[in-house]
Amino acid sequence: MEHSTPLITTIAGGLVLAFIFGLIANRLRISPLVGYLIAGIVAGKHTPGFVADEAIAMQLAEVGVILLMFGVGLHFSLKDLLSVKKIAIPGAIAQIAVATVLGMGLAYGLGWDFMNGLVFGLCLSTASTVVLLRALEERQLIESQRGKIAIGWLIVEDLAMVLALVLLPAITGILNQGNSDFTTLGLSLAITLGKVVAFIILMIVVGRRVVPWLLAKSAATGSNELFTLSVLAIAMGIAYGSVKLFGASFALGAFFAGMVLNESELSHRAAQNTLPLRDAFAVLFFVSVGMLFEPMTLVENPLAVLATLIIIIFGKSLAAFLIVRMFGHSKRTALTISASLAQIGEFAFILATMGVALGVLEKEAQSLILAGAILSILLNPLVFNLMGRYLNKSETIEDQIIEEVVEEEVAQVPVNMCNHAILIGFGRVGSLLGEQLHEQNIPLVVVENSLSRIEMLREREISTVLGNAGNHEMMSLARLDCARWLFVTTPNGYEAGEIVAYARSQRPDIMIVARAHYDDEVEYILERGANHVIMGEREIAHSMLEELHLDKMTNDEKMKECPI
Structure with missing residues (x-):
């Protein structure tokens, strides 16, 4: 009997190729993420040989984003989020504005119209959730003040992109009708903001009581399978509900699900039980990104690709660096935030796809966005390594201690004891x-x-x-x-x-x-x-x-x- 197995083929092929190329990257002392991306390029339709199902791969990537953001939420409290709001909110908005303007400038140079430039610039302004979190995890920065600022910054970017995804069809409709119905636009914005605020309030007021209670009930059954299933059901269910009922994003919904679950004493066990799944689907995310890459773009538009990459890695990073420094944080903190944001990811793909479907983004622009995403993700570990080398050469341990006092409120206190x-x-x-x-x-x-x-x-x-x-x-x-x-x-x-x-x-x-x-x-x-x-x-x-x-x-x- 003939079986249709595109899902199994995609998962098996993606994981096997990711393991092979990830192992090679590790042996070459390169980040395994590079290997996962190369595995995706090999599995994509633009290269000969094995071809995985692109649509299924993208859905698996969304699962990876949900589980990863849920895991971050498990270690992130509302207090942590509010503690960085003074820099994360204005910083993220200012950085999005700068990146969007730079993107519009490149679009103008390429002869595109205003809407093409606006959508193109927005796509270049937001960082990848998975890449940023993986970079922070590898460097043990998730729970540091720098990590909290970066995550808070990311949450604000996600909210901004949710608004962009909702408003883009409304703006396109107004432009196509040839009138200036700003009342409709304002109403769409108000409804979107109201839904997102309603979701956040619901999670903080109701979710903080109901979700830990559900987890405790499942743990009381004594079944490890039921406990793990309850954790996954909570993460996936709330993420899905946040999109379908409140118009938010999967990432935002999963983050708040994890954050309210952090109130439970079982949060550590929940994080431990879901870790293997989070890692596996995070790998599939990178494979799916690699599958989108069309190598011929580098040959046909090398200068445009280079300009796009410069905006992502240098333009965004410089803006973030200056903003963080303006808020009085140290050079180390500013460089960490800059390196974290020096790439683009999942929201760029979603927004670009919608822009092409609505006819407000050129196919050429979408190719540049995908090329910029792939190359920036490939280069992100190098950016972090260069930052580390620079700080190691320019700072002593004493300098780091002084900076920690400024940026984290918890300094490294030199130990003055022996026989301990x-x-x-x-x-x-x-x-x-x-x-x-x-x-x-x-x-x-x-x-x-x-x-x-x-x-x-x-x-x-x-x-x-x-x-x-x-x-x-x-x-x-x-x-x-x-x-x-x-x-x-x-x-x-x-x-x-x-x-x-x-x-x-x-x-x-x-x-x-x-x-x-x-x-x-x-x-x-x-x-x-x-x-x-x-x-x-x-x-x-x-x-x-x-x-x-x-x-x-x-x-x-x-x-x-x-x-x-």
Whole structure:
């Protein structure tokens, strides 16, 4: 029997090609994102060989956006969003305006009319949700002040693009009728804004109570499958409802779903259970973007492509840099925001497709937008690397500390102690261990990348270092050179192994204890120099057995406990 399998073919082909080219990119010390994009180009209709279904790939990409924004919302509170509104709202609006004007200038030079230029400029003004979040995640910046500003900026951009998508058909209709019915335009704008505000209020007032309650009920069933299903149902259902009922975007709906779920004590478990799906669909997003790329555009319009790329990478970034600096933030913060926004993505594709369908955007402009998106996403890791190298050369650790005081309100406080314990991570395991060390008055330094946990620890006057323990500078700040113990409680065993290997190379005499989940992780961490590796499952089994007090019972007593 003949089967129609375009969905399976697209998923299987996309993931296999992404794995192959992502692995190659990683071996070449290039961001795996580049490999995923190349996989999409190979799977696209513009290259010979295997061709995936483009329409299905784009829908899978939307799922990736939903899950990724939901994950961000799980670590983002309303307080975090409101804390950056003073810079995110005016900054994003000003940056959109600058990018749109630059795009209109290029359109004028290419001989296009006003509406073509306006739509083209708007497409170049908004950054990709997936690319920005992946870049922040890779650099452990999601929960930093810089990360919060970038995410808040992104949310404002999404809202602006939602308005553009709603208003564009109305404006096109007015222009086609040849009159100036601004009343209709104003009414459309008011209705759109009202719907979005209604959705946000509904999520904040009702969602903050109902969503955590639903999650708690599903967890009470004791079924891990039902719990994971409830998380996915909440994320996808609210995202879909935000589009169909309120005219918002999938990304915005998913973000607020995650944000209200953050009120629940089960948010950490929800994030952990959905992580594999988020990663898989994020990869499919990049594959779908690569499929849209038409290589001949580079040959037919090289100068126009270059000009488009300059606007995206330099024009937008320079505007963002100046805006952030005007608000009194440091050079490091300004450069991070600039690098984060130096690309375009999903909203550009949606807006360009609508513009072509309405007849207000040239097909040539759509090709330039796609080429600019592909190239800017490819170059974004390089932009971040260049920024990092520049800051490493131009700043010392002391400079970074001074800047952190200005931009994050939580400075790196130099540790001034020796013969202490360094605790990597203050999550579920780390917090229990840290409490016991603190109660026994053992000098303690915690290395943690969560800003909220750092603030909580400092309120209790516990020495902390804000950052990723994989960064050698963070370990120096924690005074690895004279520490007595190192406890590594990060859940990723292979990441823990790398931390252990560096610590052992610097301090052959330090006592190192780490955690692991699996036998292969235990062996891996021990090989890299840990003195002891604790596997949770073994300790639980051992503790349960100890509760029987079998060593204190005689054989006769054991027989009495188990009568035949």
